[in-house]
Amino acid sequence: MRLLKFLVAIGMLVVSLNACAMEDIQINTPGVKAVEARMQARHLQLLPYYASGAVGLNMDGTIVLRDIASVPLAARKNLNDLVNAENRDRDALYAEIANANAHPEWQPQIRKAFAPRWIAHAERGWWVMSDDGWVQK
Amino acid sequence: MNKVWVALTVFLLGACQTVDVFFPAESARKAADRVIDTVWQPVSKPVSKEQK
Numbered sequence: 001m002r003l004l005k006f007l008v009a010i011g012m013l014v015v016s017l018n019a020c021a022m023e024d025i026q027i028n029t030p031g032v033k034a035v036e037a038r039m040q041a042r043h044l045q046l047l048p049y050y051a052s053g054a055v056g057l058n059m060d061g062t063i064v065l066r067d068i069a070s071v072p073l074a075a076r077k078n079l080n081d082l083v084n085a086e087n088r089d090r091d092a093l094y095a096e097i098a099n100a101n102a103h104p105e106w107q108p109q110i111r112k113a114f115a116p117r118w119i120a121h122a123e124r125g126w127w128v129m130s131d132d133g134w135v136q137k
Numbered sequence: 138m139n140k141v142w143v144a145l146t147v148f149l150l151g152a153c154q155t156v157d158v159f160f161p162a163e164s165a166r167k168a169a170d171r172v173i174d175t176v177w178q179p180v181s182k183p184v185s186k187e188q189k
Contacts, residue, residue: 005139012142023161025168032172039176097168106160113165114173121173 025110029100035093042089045082055083056127056134061094061115062087066127066134090114 046063049055049071056066065083068076094114098107119128127134 002139006142023159023164025161025164027168027172036172036175043177093172097172103160109160109162110165110169113162114169117166117169117173121170121177 023101025097026100027097029096031096032093032100035089035096039086039089039093042082042086046086049079049082050123050126053127053136054079056129057119057122059115059119059129059131061111061118062090064129 046055050057052067052070054065054067054070056064058064063083063086065080068079071079090111094107094110095104097110098104122128122137124137126137128137129135
């Protein structure tokens with residue numbers, strides 16, 4: 001009887017540990033998809049600036065206006081707004097994913113998981129921040 | 138003995154909800170790849186070629 005209880009306790013322990021260790025990160029929620037759609041649309045506008053180096057990818061999962069001088073005066077305000085909107089949406093994205101997984105406190109880890117992946121997915125010629133400063137992929 | 142196990146189970150269950158010991162980092166990385174593919178891939182490839 002004691003052995004049985006012991007085994008049940010062990011079983012419960014294993015199940016409970018698995019329950020939180022084996023969790024898959026869920027991204028198929030309306031909230032996440034809404035942010036994705038906004039970012040997808042904005043990406044078309046940002047693309048030439050990634051290619052020209054006016055905008056670079058930071059190491060913290062955000063984007064940075066790194067060479068405003070290369071942008072025509074008339075386009076600067078628009079680009080500045082684009083970068084700010086993109087960074088707001090990236091924050092929203094990390095928060096939405098954390099919320100979608102019922103762990104709002106995971107937002108910093110989600111951001112940390114995303115940061116190197118943005119850089120890894122960046123196309124050749126884009127500027128990305130590294131420990132040694134800006135480098136061109 | 139039994140009480141100890143129950144207490145331990147409760148403690149660990151509570152711990153993994155409050156502390157991030159069990160943040161699924163690998164799954165998060167894969168989720169990041171999927172999201173970035175969605176946000177960048179379909180439009181970025183053809184457009185970047187057109188612009189060159």
